Amino acid sequence: MPDDPPGYGVPLALKARLNEVEGCWLDVQCDCGRSIRYPIRMMVRSLGPGHHLGEIVPRLKCEKCGAKPATVHLCETAIREFCKGAPPGWSVQLHPLP
Numbered sequence: 246m247p248d249d250p251p252g253y254g255v256p257l258a259l260k261a262r263l264n265e266v267e268g269c270w271l272d273v274q275c276d277c278g279r280s281i282r283y284p285i286r287m288m289v290r291s292l293g294p295g296h297h298l299g300e301i302v303p304r305l306k307c308e309k310c311g312a313k314p315a316t317v318h319l320c321e322t323a324i325r326e327f328c329k330g331a332p333p334g335w336s337v338q339l340h341p342l343p
């Protein structure tokens with residue numbers, strides 16, 4: 246998996262507005278085993294385009310157990326594992342920060 250996204254280092258990604266990364270996905274994994282990939286397009290619809298990822302990531306909670314997520318990644322595509330479809334694209338870890 247490529248880990249150098251073209252254009253989004255972690256600090257840049259956290260400053261990005263939702264509308265700038267509208268085509269990307271947030272991959273949220275919880276210690277309870279729940280794992281979700283949210284389309285940022287949906288967040289633009291529900292929250293508005295002007296929010297920064299840096300505001301949103303700390304507010305994320307697991308839908309199943311209500312805990313803070315174990316990891317959050319910003320991903321280029323909806324697919325994380327390499328499989329028969331499109332390549333998985335880049336992803337950058339937003340939480341926990343390295």
Ligand SMILES: [Zn+2]
Nearest residue numbers: 275277307310
């Ligand atoms: Zn959970």
